[in-house]
Amino acid sequence: MALLLGTSLAVAPHARAADTFLPISAPSTQSVLPGKIVYAQLTIPDLTQAKTFYGTLLGWTFKDIPVSRGRYAQAMAGGRNVAGFVEHPLPSDDEVRHQPLWLPFISATDPDAVVQTAKVWGGKILFKPHDIPGLGRETIIADPQGGVFAVIHSGSGDPVDSDTPTAQGEWIWSALLTDIPVNAAGFYQKLFGYEVQTSQDTSSPLRYLLESQGYARAIINPLPPRLPANAPARWMNFVQVDSVGATAEKVPQLGGKVLVEPHLDHNNCMIAIVADPAGAVFGIMEWHMPTVAGEAK
Structure with missing residues (x-):
């Protein structure tokens, strides 16, 4: 997986007016959901x-x-x-x-x-x-x-949790890729009070699911084998799209790259990993709410 090997960070520049930046929640919720x-x-x-x-x-x-x-x-x-x-x-x-x-x-x-x-x-x-x-x-x-x-x-509170399906263009999932997942799980648990659940199937290594307020917030996965064992950990954020295949086709047309082609992940969600023209890596995901047997899909 072609992923960045380091970081380039800058905090938000100073605003000219105190009310310039848009709040995270509008209207304000005044709800704090640690770990979300x-x-x-x-x-x-x-x-x-x-x-x-x-x-x-x-x-x-x-x-x-x-x-x-x-x-x-x-x-x-x-x-x-x-x-x-x-x-x-x-x-x-x-x-x-x-x-x-x-x-x-x-x-x-x-x-x-x-x-x-x-x-x-x-x-x-x-x-x-x-x-x-x-x-x-x-x-x-x-x-x-x-x-x-x-x-x-x-300052405006966190977006409330909801069972409403995530819309096109909204963040839906996050994964931490790291060389020692169990240590990372302990670190984030101490910071945010996560409940940590293990997740493993016969075809993949042990993963750690981070939960808070009864919702899954992120997963901790081992680094892909093709990366060096001492490669730094990195967060991967996924955006919900209506069609992973169609979205991935547009990426090179817009100057980006498809790093991992569309495929089903271990939860049977269609995903792909892409990079924007500047090299920033993120995931796209096509996830649909489970339907009860017999209901119209």
Whole structure:
């Protein structure tokens, strides 16, 4: 699996006005669901190119955010704020190591407390807790195996859990790929209070499912065999699409690459792994609500 070997990160630029950034939840829910992945952010070298790619591929629309320096935009899917884009030049000395990275935002009641726990258990604090007007309080952490993620206490509350099927263009699933899954499961459990379930079938290694509030939030998988054993961990975020096959066909037409062709995963969901024109890797998934036998599909 052709995946990035490092990270390139930038926090959101400073806003000119306190109410500039779109909230994660609108209307406000004031609900905190620790452990739920509620947002994502990408630092890319060309915001215009990214808008064209993601807008055409996923149907995202964008709102440009006035900032004091640089360019920033937020992406909307079905009227919901799903992602932030930070335009920032990438270092040219090592293009592979500095490929753009989709950063998942994990909800927490107190990001400052999460930082202290992360330090105790071997995490590295990349950006100290800070307030982003309109979004909330956030921090960025690398886990002991190098997996990078953000922690946020949303100022508007977290999107509520629902059994309503995820719509085209919304994030639906996340997976952490790491060399020692059991250690990673313990680390994230200590930070977010996850219930950890094991998942294994005869054709795959042991996996760890992270659950909170009775919902599955993410899965921890071993690194693919073709990657070096000491490769850093990395998060893989999946977007719901109406057709994985049709979406994957569009990726090269828009300047991206299909890294893993459409196929059924171990849960019989159709998935593919793709990269945008700047090299940021993400998954696309076609998941449908299970139907009761005899019901119309």
